[in-house]
Amino acid sequence: MELIVEKPGHDTTLIEADSIVIRFSGDSGDGMQLTGTQFTDTAAFLGNDLSTFPEFPAEIRAPIGTTAGVSGFQVHFGSKEIFTPGDEYDVLVAMNSAALKVDLARLKKGGIVIVNTAGFDKKNLGLAGYPDGANPLEDGTLDNYTVHKIDVTKFTKECLAGSGLGMKEIERSKNMFVLGLLFWMFDEPMDYTISFINEKFAKKQDIADANIKTLKAGWNFGDHTEIFTTRFRVAPAQLPKGTYRNISGNHATAIGLVAASELSGLPLFLGSYPITPASDVLHELSKYKTSNVKTLQAEDEIAAICAAIGASYAGGLGVTTTSGPGMSLKTEALGLATILEIPLIVINIQRGGPSTGLPTKTEQSDLLQAMYGRHGEGPLPIVAASSPADCFNTVLEAVRIAVEHMTPVIVLTDGYIANGSEPWRFPTKDQLSPINVTFATEPNGPDGTYLPYKRDEKLSRPWAKPGTKGLMHRIGGLEKQQDTGNVSYDAKNHEAMTKLRAAKIEKIADYIPLAKPDSGKETGKLAVLGWGSTSGAIKTAVRELMAEGYEVAHIHLHHLNPFPKNLGELLSAYDNVLIPEMNCGQLLALVRAKYLIPAIGLSKVQGLPFTTSELKKKILEILK
Amino acid sequence: MTNIAEQEAAPKLTAKDFASNQEVKWCPGCGDYSILKQVQTVFPDFGVPKENIVFISGIGCAARFTYYMDTYGMHSIHGRAAAIASGLKALNPDLSVWMVSGDGDAFSIGGNHFIHLMRKNFDLNYLVFNNEIYGLTKGQYSPTSGKGKVAKSTPYGSVEEPFNPSELALGAKSSFVARSLDRDPKHMQMVLKRANDHKGTSFVEIYQNCPVFNDGTFFAYSEKETKQEQSIYIEHGKPLIFGNGGNKGIKLDGTMPVIVNLNENGNSANDLWIHDEHDKTKAHIIAGFFDTPYNDVHFPRPFGVIYSEERSTYEQSMKEQIEELVARKGRPSLDKILSGDKTWTIL
Numbered sequence: 006m007e008l009i010v011e012k013p014g015h016d017t018t019l020i021e022a023d024s025i026v027i028r029f030s031g032d033s034g035d036g037m038q039l040t041g042t043q044f045t046d047t048a049a050f051l052g053n054d055l056s057t058f059p060e061f062p063a064e065i066r067a068p069i070g071t072t073a074g075v076s077g078f079q080v081h082f083g084s085k086e087i088f089t090p091g092d093e094y095d096v097l098v099a100m101n102s103a104a105l106k107v108d109l110a111r112l113k114k115g116g117i118v119i120v121n122t123a124g125f126d127k128k129n130l131g132l133a134g135y136p137d138g139a140n141p142l143e144d145g146t147l148d149n150y151t152v153h154k155i156d157v158t159k160f161t162k163e164c165l166a167g168s169g170l171g172m173k174e175i176e177r178s179k180n181m182f183v184l185g186l187l188f189w190m191f192d193e194p195m196d197y198t199i200s201f202i203n204e205k206f207a208k209k210q211d212i213a214d215a216n217i218k219t220l221k222a223g224w225n226f227g228d229h230t231e232i233f234t235t236r237f238r239v240a241p242a243q244l245p246k247g248t249y250r251n252i253s254g255n256h257a258t259a260i261g262l263v264a265a266s267e268l269s270g271l272p273l274f275l276g277s278y279p280i281t282p283a284s285d286v287l288h289e290l291s292k293y294k295t296s297n298v299k300t301l302q303a304e305d306e307i308a309a310i311c312a313a314i315g316a317s318y319a320g321g322l323g324v325t326t327t328s329g330p331g332m333s334l335k336t337e338a339l340g341l342a343t344i345l346e347i348p349l350i351v352i353n354i355q356r357g358g359p360s361t362g363l364p365t366k367t368e369q370s371d372l373l374q375a376m377y378g379r380h381g382e383g384p385l386p387i388v389a390a391s392s393p394a395d396c397f398n399t400v401l402e403a404v405r406i407a408v409e410h411m412t413p414v415i416v417l418t419d420g421y422i423a424n425g426s427e428p429w430r431f432p433t434k435d436q437l438s439p440i441n442v443t444f445a446t447e448p449n450g451p452d453g454t455y456l457p458y459k460r461d462e463k464l465s466r467p468w469a470k471p472g473t474k475g476l477m478h479r480i481g482g483l484e485k486q487q488d489t490g491n492v493s494y495d496a497k498n499h500e501a502m503t504k505l506r507a508a509k510i511e512k513i514a515d516y517i518p519l520a521k522p523d524s525g526k527e528t529g530k531l532a533v534l535g536w537g538s539t540s541g542a543i544k545t546a547v548r549e550l551m552a553e554g555y556e557v558a559h560i561h562l563h564h565l566n567p568f569p570k571n572l573g574e575l576l577s578a579y580d581n582v583l584i585p586e587m588n589c590g591q592l593l594a595l596v597r598a599k600y601l602i603p604a605i606g607l608s609k610v611q612g613l614p615f616t617t618s619e620l621k622k623k624i625l626e627i628l629k
Numbered sequence: 630m631t632n633i634a635e636q637e638a639a640p641k642l643t644a645k646d647f648a649s650n651q652e653v654k655w656c657p658g659c660g661d662y663s664i665l666k667q668v669q670t671v672f673p674d675f676g677v678p679k680e681n682i683v684f685i686s687g688i689g690c691a692a693r694f695t696y697y698m699d700t701y702g703m704h705s706i707h708g709r710a711a712a713i714a715s716g717l718k719a720l721n722p723d724l725s726v727w728m729v730s731g732d733g734d735a736f737s738i739g740g741n742h743f744i745h746l747m748r749k750n751f752d753l754n755y756l757v758f759n760n761e762i763y764g765l766t767k768g769q770y771s772p773t774s775g776k777g778k779v780a781k782s783t784p785y786g787s788v789e790e791p792f793n794p795s796e797l798a799l800g801a802k803s804s805f806v807a808r809s810l811d812r813d814p815k816h817m818q819m820v821l822k823r824a825n826d827h828k829g830t831s832f833v834e835i836y837q838n839c840p841v842f843n844d845g846t847f848f849a850y851s852e853k854e855t856k857q858e859q860s861i862y863i864e865h866g867k868p869l870i871f872g873n874g875g876n877k878g879i880k881l882d883g884t885m886p887v888i889v890n891l892n893e894n895g896n897s898a899n900d901l902w903i904h905d906e907h908d909k910t911k912a913h914i915i916a917g918f919f920d921t922p923y924n925d926v927h928f929p930r931p932f933g934v935i936y937s938e939e940r941s942t943y944e945q946s947m948k949e950q951i952e953e954l955v956a957r958k959g960r961p962s963l964d965k966i967l968s969g970d971k972t973w974t975i976l
Binding site for chain 2: 304
């Protein structure tokens with residue numbers, strides 16, 4: 006929806022748009038993530054709703070100029086509610102040939118492409134793999150688009166001539182030129198970025214000045230040259246009243262843990278080993294040492310979870326964060342925590358697998374691992390986050406389950422929402438409910454004895470921390486006698502304990518909310534059942550189809566084990582159930598097995614999130 | 630935790646107070662019995678309330694130790710005791726933490742955790758019962774088994790070089806390295822006390838006889854006929870003397886140890902190497918009294934505290950860092966953390 010509102014300055018048209026998708030694309034060293042983040046933060050301050058999708062290669066510095074080294078940042082901002090980073094973009098900024106080659110396919114027909122011509126010389130074209138003599142800027146490839154060819158590199162050099170900076174530093178500023186131009190195009194102020202630059206380079210005034218000068222040069226280039234005939238304005242979104250911040254999933258996960266620690270009164274301990282895309286949670290939590298948080302970068306993934314188990318045994322909130330391959334390494338220790346029945350938070354920020362797979366790309370393929378990936382019978386609760394900000398709520402829910410039911414809990418997020426960001430109307434402390442923790446302080450057995458495996462109405466056992474007088478007891482990985490926790494090899498006891506542990510997890514269903522549609526009615530032609538990061542795309546697709554008159558609904562699962570008690574009943578109220586997943590049908594298998602319904606799967610394992618149009622197409626195909 | 634007044638008022642505990650109600654199930658004649666007895670004997674002297682003591686063990690015969698102590702304890706998974714104890718101690722530095730492993734648990738499957746535990750230097754005690762064999766899995770060679778060792782999985786003899794645990798610990802920056810053996814209760818009690826007193830990770834290797842799968846491996850160091858020639862008891866500030874009736878000594882020729890006969894050539898105890906347990910270079914040489922001879926000379930196996938060093942513990946450094954940060958920055962409110970620095974309001 007576009008509306009021409011005015012004709013300002015030189016001969017330009019100002020178009021009011023309700024949402025815009027921009028893709029910043031360049032070499033890994035071109036500063037595209039920073040450019041995108043700055044644009045996003047400014048849009049957020051102006052009150053737009055938004056969703057971002059940073060996408061970068063696994064290599065820190067892949068060969069310059071090649072398609073392997075292309076780093077992209079996509080931002081979707083609007084005056085309406087935004088749930089996805091957008092299927093296609095309205096504007097593509099391509100800093101070199103490789104960026105154009107990789108990202109042109111998803112530019113809308115008729116969209117705007119801004120290219121840095123310096124990235125299209127013979128050398129760059131060759132590095133990007135264009136055949137000798139071919140140049141997409143000249144051969145008609147871009148005929149269906151509005152093309153702005155600008156020698157950004159040259160303008161930046163001219164702008165900073167005489168700045169005293171070396172050529173390398175000057176070239177590094179070229180992203181600021183583009184950012185300034187984009188701010189002009191979208192009628193956004195530069196203030197936020199200027200103060201950011203001043204803060205970031207507080208001790209390097211010459212660099213700060215150079216960046217600000219280049220930023221303004223980009224703005225002025227748009228304003229004074231008559232190349233650009235169109236500007237856009239995206240009005241603030243009608244978001245619910247309140248105070249917002251922009252937040253990524255990993256950041257929300259980290260402060261969710263800090264909040265859980267304060268709400269439960271438990272000191273937080275994170276044992277972690279660096280792994281993409283989970284490391285940011287370790288980085289972030291390491292900053293909160295003044296908030297009763299201890300972090301330990303362990304020697305390996307195994308030590309990381311074991312240290313967290315040790316911390317939980319000591320009466321703390323033990324947490325470990327990782328991604329797929331690390332999750333595999335933690336599996337043995339997770340078995341120990343399962344039989345110990347000790348609170349523990351294990352956060353798997355999923356990425357493409359198996360093995361090293363696609364470290365910087367997203368996938369939801371560890372659900373069955375979370376569900377079944379242990380030796381022996383060892384069911385555990387699983388919760389999953391549906392958006393960047395939802396990582397916060399999900400972590401709080403995980404901690405609540407862990408300490409109230411004395412069990413490890415697996416939290417699933419993924420690379421898409423871990424790195425993506427959205428505006429978050431953050432809560433205040435007094436809006437969050439406390440998390441109840443009770444430590445055993447008195448003997449609970451006959452003759453003043455302590456029974457560490459005596460169960461309560463939740464089938465949960467007491468938590469006595471070392472240092473508590475009179476409650477000395479030993480726990481371990483060997484099977485335990487009921488109540489006493491003493492080692493027992495008794496056949497019947499093992500079966501009873503196995504069933505008790507499973508029943509305890511199943512009983513959590515009594516304490517979690519029932520499933521209900523996020524969008525649509527509780528009955529109809531088709532329900533889309535999703536979990537995790539697919540939420541935004543499903544919500545958008547379902548709402549659009551509802552607006553077109555289709556009887557569709559969206560149900561999103563936050564608890565993957567146990568399922569909400571009414572899930573089977575709810576699903577059976579629809580003629581069709583579609584389960585889209587970024588895997589080969591893992592929730593699909595669970596739902597079919599448990600409820601014996603002929604649910605239909607939609608699988609995508611490309612390291613990329615679903616687009617709205619992919620989902621709509623599949624839904625319409627089923628409804629036909 | 631129990632306050633000091635309460636501790637003083639409480640009657641002194643006895644060895645029996647540290648025995649749990651669980652039946653001890655090691656094989657008859659196992660060296661582990663002696664170690665359990667010495668631990669239970671010396672613990673009352675430490676004056677630590679039972680509830681503040683935690684045993685963490687991995688997997689193996691030795692690891693069952695945890696079940697036999699009436700303290701807090703966790704019998705965990707193979708090789709991971711060090712990692713679990715690290716988290717426990719980081720969270721609650723006031724606990725007295727003891728770890729028990731066998732040679733396979735500590736040096737094979739847990740080898741990575743072992744070396745990192747040494748350098749991190751948590752204030753805890755690590756007792757490794759070394760019997761140079763896998764007992765619980767019924768007799769395979771271990772990472773401390775000698776080259777040529779014939780065992781279940783090496784019917785033609787092991788082709789591997791064994792670890793020298795003292796050297797391994799020193800190389801990994803251990804702050805306390807000691808060795809004792811099951812058949813010398815008094816010595817073991819002394820070493821346990823030294824380990825308890827040391828602030829930092831105390832690594833104590835205890836030679837332990839496995840009567841079923843590796844009987845007599847250490848008898849050379851414990852039996853009357855050979856003990857005096859084959860072992861040397863080192864003590865801080867005392868000369869290195871061994872042999873029948875203390876007739877031999879060790880002196881240093883540069884960095885080369887030399888055995889001298891004190892009854893010959895006017896050799897005197899005054900010229901001998903005086904053990905300085907704080908000297909790391911010399912600790913390396915003593916730790917090297919192992920299977921590798923110096924200048925083709927076979928040296929006696931050392932027992933006692935080989936090395937000790939006072940340095941900041943992990944939890945102490947962590948505590949100081951946090952205190953310094955709190956003093957400088959204060960504690961942010963949760964509301965401040967939730968809002969971050971940059972917010973906007975929609976009215």
